[in-house]
Amino acid sequence: xxxxxxxxxxxxxxxxxxxxxxxxxxxxxxxxxxxxxxxxxxxxxxxxxxxxxxxxxxxxxxxxxxxxxxxxxxxxxxxxxxxxxxxxxxxxxxxxxxxxxxxxxxxxxxxxxxxx
Numbered sequence: 001x002x003x004x005x006x007x008x009x010x011x012x013x014x015x016x017x018x019x020x021x022x023x024x025x026x027x028x029x030x031x032x033x034x035x036x037x038x039x040x041x042x043x044x045x046x047x048x049x050x051x052x053x054x055x056x057x058x059x060x061x062x063x064x065x066x067x068x069x070x071x072x073x074x075x076x077x078x079x080x081x082x083x084x085x086x087x088x089x090x091x092x093x094x095x096x097x098x099x100x101x102x103x104x105x106x107x108x109x110x111x112x113x114x115x116x
Contacts, residue, residue, distance in 0.1 A: 002037050002103050004092050006085075007068070008110025013078060014085035015109075016056070016068030017041065023102040033102045036095050041065050044088040052080050 005018040019041045023033035045067050048054045054077060058067040069081055089105070096103040 004105045006107045012110040013082055018066045020064050022063050025102050033099045040091040044084050047084040
């Protein structure tokens with residue numbers, strides 16, 4: 001199963017995310033669920049860097065990706081980042097809804113969070 005953690009600040013804004021694991025929907029190289037989660041997550045990182053010129057801290061390894069916004073983003077930068085990160089959340093929740101036995105989205109921090 002792929003577990004995605006969305007990290008929120010006290011205002012409920014997404015400040016980062018972590019993707020861990022493999023879906024196990026199909027053999028490696030043929031797993032559309034894993035590919036979907038991976039592409040949604042990587043596209044969010046690309047969007048932050050290329051379109052908003054925000055340099056998140058991120059690390060990517062096989063079966064793992066973590067990304068966090070830099071501290072102290074100006075209000076307008078944070079608002080723009082939220083567009084990308086809430087779109088990431090919506091895409092991941094859509095995958096979780098379609099493949100609940102293979103994807104789990106966990107929200108941490110902020111309001112209405114679910115802790116592990």
